[in-house]
Amino acid sequence: MDERLPATPGQTIGPFFHDALPYARGHELVPPGAPGAIRLHGSVYDGGGEPLPDALLEIRQADATGRAPRVEGSLRRDGGVFTGWGRAATDPGGRYSFTTVEPGPVGDGAAFFAVTVFARGLLNRLFTRAYLPGPAAEADAWLAGLDPARRRTLLIEREDDGSLRFDVHLQGEQETVFLSFPEHRP
Amino acid sequence: MTEAATSDLEPQSVISDEIAALHARAGGDATQPRVDFPPYRSSVLRHPTKDLHHADPEGVELVAPVFGHSDVDPLEADLTIQAGGDPVGERMVVTGRILDGAGRPVRHQLVEIWQANAAGRYVHKKDQHPAPLDPHFTGVGRCLTDGDGGYRFTTIKPGPYPWRNHHNAWRPAHIHFSLFGTDFTQRMITQMYFPGDPLFALDPIYQSITEQDARDRLVAAYDHDLTTHEWATGYRWDIVLTGSHATPLEGEGDDRG
Numbered sequence: 311m312d313e314r315l316p317a318t319p320g321q322t323i324g325p326f327f328h329d330a331l332p333y334a335r336g337h338e339l340v341p342p343g344a345p346g347a348i349r350l351h352g353s354v355y356d357g358g359g360e361p362l363p364d365a366l367l368e369i370r371q372a373d374a375t376g377r378a379p380r381v382e383g384s385l386r387r388d389g390g391v392f393t394g395w396g397r398a399a400t401d402p403g404g405r406y407s408f409t410t411v412e413p414g415p416v417g418d419g420a421a422f423f424a425v426t427v428f429a430r431g432l433l434n435r436l437f438t439r440a441y442l443p444g445p446a447a448e449a450d451a452w453l454a455g456l457d458p459a460r461r462r463t464l465l466i467e468r469e470d471d472g473s474l475r476f477d478v479h480l481q482g483e484q485e486t487v488f489l490s491f492p493e494h495r496p
Numbered sequence: 497m498t499e500a501a502t503s504d505l506e507p508q509s510v511i512s513d514e515i516a517a518l519h520a521r522a523g524g525d526a527t528q529p530r531v532d533f534p535p536y537r538s539s540v541l542r543h544p545t546k547d548l549h550h551a552d553p554e555g556v557e558l559v560a561p562v563f564g565h566s567d568v569d570p571l572e573a574d575l576t577i578q579a580g581g582d583p584v585g586e587r588m589v590v591t592g593r594i595l596d597g598a599g600r601p602v603r604h605q606l607v608e609i610w611q612a613n614a615a616g617r618y619v620h621k622k623d624q625h626p627a628p629l630d631p632h633f634t635g636v637g638r639c640l641t642d643g644d645g646g647y648r649f650t651t652i653k654p655g656p657y658p659w660r661n662h663h664n665a666w667r668p669a670h671i672h673f674s675l676f677g678t679d680f681t682q683r684m685i686t687q688m689y690f691p692g693d694p695l696f697a698l699d700p701i702y703q704s705i706t707e708q709d710a711r712d713r714l715v716a717a718y719d720h721d722l723t724t725h726e727w728a729t730g731y732r733w734d735i736v737l738t739g740s741h742a743t744p745l746e747g748e749g750d751d752r753g
Contacts, residue, residue, distance in 0.1 A: 320529060329620055357540075380562050426680075430542075
């Protein structure tokens with residue numbers, strides 16, 4: 311079983327990714343104004359509380375019925391296909407924004423957006439989860455295993471305008487819970 | 497850039513001493529960079545200080561996004577034909593395979609690259625290096641892996657370039673690679689380097705991987721069998737992602753795409 315190949319190391323995304331990775335409508339998993347469209351947005355902060363103007367977030371999510379799409383078309387969003395994946399760079403103020411739909415729960419767990427974070431100064435990618443707040447999140451066994459103060463960093467806030475806010479803190483008192491998966495072992 | 501403008505920056509010797517001290521204290525199983533690596537000054541406030549929290553992947557984390565021919569034009573794999581003329585520099589082919597931790601090829605998946613031109617300059621608006629832009633080179637490419645996990649780009653060998661981590665800091669020549677696996681937990685971004693680069697020992701980004709064997713995995717091999725007569729040099733670089741957590745679906749295999 312354990313005849314595994316050692317993984318190639320990651321490296322920082324660096325400062326010069328903007329002409330390569332972001333693309334037109336990369337952050338629009340559904341068009342603005344589509345039925346059920348919501349905004350998932352927030353800021354990425356460093357340990358000094360400064361926003362990062364050079365971070366990149368990607369999200370992977372289920373559709374409203376809880377199905378994880380396995381369809382192409384993310385890079386040319388002209389077919390009206392929901393691919394469940396999107397990419398957004400932070401703006402000069404450190405803010406990012408996606409237009410998407412709320413994911414439905416997959417199986418018994420609470421519904422979340424899987425999130426990957428890249429940034430200049432960050433030597434390897436980080437994984438986290440942005441959970442929809444509500445009874446399902448409160449009942450989620452994995453979330454319940456987290457220290458309450460830290461659990462809060464994974465919960466989306468619903469803003470008055472109906473949008474979903476999820477901030478990422480790379481470091482500091484509000485440091486986001488970042489994840490390690492079994493296959494990430496050295 | 498004048499000496500006066502850079503006098504606030506520390507000398508290479510300070511950075512090199514810090515790297516040596518961190519390597520001396522490091523454990524032997526570091527296959528990935530340390531995100532807490534102060535010689536890379538920009539990392540100081542940009543890395544988590546708490547341990548990563550263990551999670552078993554759930555739902556969408558077991559399913560990577562899917563890309564296909566509607567996403568990527570095959571011509572995007574040739575960075576020498578994108579801007580209406582031949583770019584300056586050493587034309588080269590970079591090719592290899594993408595495998596998961598069990599050695600299985602990652603098929604029909606997206607690979608994205610970006611790089612400086614032969615003079616060490618990025619098109620990016622924030623690149624202030626006073627080296628010439630090449631009107632015939634954007635430095636950006638994409639492709640899909642084939643049924644055997646293979647990728648192939650035609651490009652120009654990038655030059656090293658200066659940055660302001662410390663005084664007289666230069667990055668070894670590299671190409672950025674963005675990679676997906678078959679499940680979302682395999683997502684990664686890294687940099688490919690060239691064999692024998694004299695800047696390796698000095699570079700805090702490369703040296704943030706504290707184990708030599710692991711650093712070597714980021715270095716492509718010159719391959720004379722890939723080099724073509726009177727046309728291009730050839731480099732080979734295989735990439736191994738972390739393992740997949742998902743059981744391959746029935747019917748999913750070589751026949752897609």
